[in-house]
Amino acid sequence: MPRAKPAPGDPVPAETPPPAAAKPTPRAAKPRRARAMTLAEVRGFLQALAQANPAPQSELDYTDPYTLLVAVVLSAQATDASVNRATRTLFQEAATPDAMVRIGADGVARHIRSIGLWQGKARNVVALSQALLDQHGGAVPADREALEKLPGVGRKTANVVLNVAFGEATMAVDTHVFRLGNRTGIAPGATPRAVEDGLVRRVPRDLLRDAHHWLILHGRYVCKARRPECWRCVAATWCRYPDKTPAPTGKAGIPDPAPPADPSSPPELGSTG
Numbered sequence: 318m319p320r321a322k323p324a325p326g327d328p329v330p331a332e333t334p335p336p337a338a339a340k341p342t343p344r345a346a347k348p349r350r351a352r353a354m355t356l357a358e359v360r361g362f363l364q365a366l367a368q369a370n371p372a373p374q375s376e377l378d379y380t381d382p383y384t385l386l387v388a389v390v391l392s393a394q395a396t397d398a399s400v401n402r403a404t405r406t407l408f409q410e411a412a413t414p415d416a417m418v419r420i421g422a423d424g425v426a427r428h429i430r431s432i433g434l435w436q437g438k439a440r441n442v443v444a445l446s447q448a449l450l451d452q453h454g455g456a457v458p459a460d461r462e463a464l465e466k467l468p469g470v471g472r473k474t475a476n477v478v479l480n481v482a483f484g485e486a487t488m489a490v491d492t493h494v495f496r497l498g499n500r501t502g503i504a505p506g507a508t509p510r511a512v513e514d515g516l517v518r519r520v521p522r523d524l525l526r527d528a529h530h531w532l533i534l535h536g537r538y539v540c541k542a543r544r545p546e547c548w549r550c551v552a553a554t555w556c557r558y559p560d561k562t563p564a565p566t567g568k569a570g571i572p573d574p575a576p577p578a579d580p581s582s583p584p585e586l587g588s589t590g
């Protein structure tokens with residue numbers, strides 16, 4: 318129906334205000350990416366870590382290649398400390414493939430229930446032990462292809478075993494190594510494999526074997542995911558991360574609140590020894 322014309326003297330309707338212009342939402346600052354280190358910077362960075370820790374070691378408890386292999390399989394998405402608590406009693410009961418097969422998945426599960434994904438891991442530990450007995454005379458093969466065929470063993474686990482048990486200069490990329498590869502500029506890459514290949518290509522041969530440990534330990538204790546502790550980092554001179562964390566200035570030494578997670582934080586790859 319057509320609207321009636323206002324008669325003279327009718328109150329003037331208030332003017333409808335134009336819709337308020339939408340307030341621009343403040344955009345989060347675009348994360349800055351580290352440029353790739355030069356080869357001289359790569360060497361300087363690793364030499365600084367080497368000076369602080371000349372003989373880096375795995376933090377997983379093991380006594381031989383077999384117990385190392387089992388510990389690394391158990392360490393996917395679990396801390397080394399939690400794995401060590403579980404294997405302390407597991408290895409007392411079964412420290413060989415033969416004994417592990419005898420206690421079976423239920424026997425393994427009794428010891429490892431406190432760590433993530435324990436059901437699948439218990440099955441894999443028994444299955445890989447059986448495969449070692451059937452195909453390798455009960456020994457752990459020093460060969461990537463054979464290792465990767467074992468149940469529960471992927472490239473990362475094979476790299477740790479080849480490096481730690483057999484002294485090969487391999488580079489296992491776990492969550493820490495992936496983060497450092499990108500954050501510091503030592504070997505930027507979009508995937509764990511790209512970071513691994515970058516590190517193998519760029520790290521000097523004489524430093525490559527231990528680089529695996531230096532990077533993991535540095536990521537675990539100093540160059541942490543949410544707040545890298547750059548102010549106490551021995552390798553800061555060489556690191557290309559553009560937004561280094563200043564020393565805490567909060568009251569009574571309480572650090573300022575943590576900034577948002579670093580954009581170069583990786584997908585959850587799990588830790589390794």
Ligand code: SF4
Pocket residue numbers: 500501539540541545546547548550551552553556557558561562
């Ligand atoms: S702690 Fe900071 S300075 Fe050290 S490597 Fe990590 S980002 Fe670089």
